[in-house]
Amino acid sequence: MKFVKALASATILAACTFGSASAADLVVGFSQIGSESGWRAAETTLTKQQAEQRGIDLKFADAQQKQENQIKAIRSFIAQGVNAILLAPVVATGWDEVLQEAKDAEIPVILLDRTVDAPKELYLTAVTSDLVHEGNVAGKWLVDTVAGKSCNVVELQGTTGSSPAIDRKKGFEAALAGKDNLKIVRSQTGDFTRTKGKEVMESFLKAEDGGKNICALYAHNDDMAVGAIQAIKEAGLKPGKDILVVSIDAVPDIFQAMAAGEANATVELTPNMAGPAFDVLATYLKDGKEPAKWIQTESKLYTQADDPMKVYEEKKGLGY
Amino acid sequence: MTSTVRTYLGRLLPQLIALAIIIAAISIIFPGFLNLQIQNGRLYGSLIDILNRGAPVVLLAIGMTVVIATKGIDLSVGAVMAICGAVSASLITSGHSLAETLLVTLAVGVLCGVWNGILVAVLDIQPIIATLVLMVAGRGIAQLITEGAILTFNDPGLIFIGSGSFLGLPMPVVIWLVFGILVALVVRQTALGMLVEAVGVNREASTLSGVFTPVLLIAAYVLSGLCAAIAGVIAAADIKGADANNAGLWLELDAILAVVVGGTSLLGGRFSIAASVLGAIIIQAINTGILLSGFPPEFNLIIKAAIIVFILVLQSPRFRAVFTFVSMPRAAGRPTEREAK
Structure with a gap:
């Protein structure tokens, strides 16, 4: 009797385990x-x-x-x-x-x-x-794009002391290490916001000879880049051409900017x-x-060549 | 008339000196600071940036000054900015005209002010607690309106408020100049300002002497709400989008600081709107100066705090007393007060 009971409960248990294994x-x-x-x-x-x-x-x-x-x-x-x-x-x-x-x-x-x-x-x-890797992808894109030409970079950092700001800076700098043609001339925090991104970019433009000294902007997130793009436009320069713009996150609005030719590249934080x-x-x-203890998501690079309007339409409905 | 101007300048002297020192210091660190040029039909340069970027805090400070003069405080202005930015963005994107959008947005700001005013004046809740309610809830309300996302818009009229220009000056600067002069005229050319001061010094005594304090208090908070609404529209128009999470974040503290730097006592009573505006410009000059200086961002807040402590110390009556004592000519045989009598 005891045996039968045990057998029955084992069967039920097995059934349960089996049931839970199918995703349905x-x-x-x-x-x-x-x-x-x-x-x-x-x-x-x-x-x-x-x-x-x-x-x-x-x-x-x-x-x-x-x-x-x-x-x-x-x-x-x-x-x-x-x-x-x-x-x-x-x-x-x-x-x-x-x-x-x-x-x-x-x-x-x-x-x-x-x-x-x-x-x-x-x-x-x-x-x-991997936040460091994201910065690295952005940096590599810039290194490849300027292709040996001399280039002064300005950097809009995230909130001072936050781990994305620290790591995205680290990764970007690592990609630029040893490339003498690329130099980060100014680096300030824009607190990950559009308003501060715009304000800080305005001061960068003033400080670097009306922006003539700047060849590229690296922003730790897209929102700051969107703000900075407006500042560049208001200073009478063409973002995306006079000043290259690369940022991280891949939020929908940056794809609109890329479609308009005002931003050049973004690295996706999926x-x-x-x-x-x-x-x-x-x-x-x-x-x-047991899987590995860390699964790294892909840090995909999007450029103007990736049909930005299509990506924008895809991402628009996600609630960004 | 000359004496009026002289007393007025005398009142603003510490702020003007502080601003002059800061501007001088920045132009030493960054030589191009004072350059002004015309670009695309508008003035362009760091000095204009200061006036332009300072717009939200200047506007908040105008309202905050009057509230503080009534011995109150309005912590909700940052959140009201976020609400009004969100309201204007959602109205304009849903196809309403610019006039409707602005009207409703300003009405929302006024409504927020009425809410604060009723809590303070009618229910007699302490201002810091009463306005804390909206400070906490307001950002949530703004997020509800924008559904957590940055609501972007492309209406040229609304964008003009943030980045257009009039007579060569950026629109935000024109707005705060006109609005500031208007408020200053209304409170100073009528008895309103004096009544506000009376309420701030002693609410009970003013009530007993016939001032209808509840209405005056509510009006002060309404003004503050209105200022926050205008600031919110400017902040949203500036970035062509309403960012409910970050618009006006911590700006209530900057506005209070501007009032304090402007020399208005947090204990209520005498106030000067012009001094508060100068205070806000001083704060923005420090911010812009730090950005131009090229120091690593880790130093931003430390430098800002150090300069502000310095300004406040300069203003403190005790420091001035010590300073006057030290710099007093020690003429021998100078009669003391008692002997003179």
């Missing part, structure tokens, strides 16, 4: 930071789209920039018995306890877009972009972090094979 009835909880930027909104939209395409039942929780809300959301996901949890952590620290709870409940957690300071065994993997996450999750649930 997967339930995944997603704890999102909030919607503080257009990129974040696009990430939310794409995550929902990706889940729908794969027939995954996505439970979405907006934390409104608060860690305690995220912790609450994760606990509620655990209580609901979801198959996996996606977490875009608002801060790096303080996750150990709740991640341990998820681990005890045998629910894999995948980090999106940012990482945490917690032991690696507490989460399945982290899907993020908002589709969930796609790769769902892929590894499917493999993991099927084969039980």
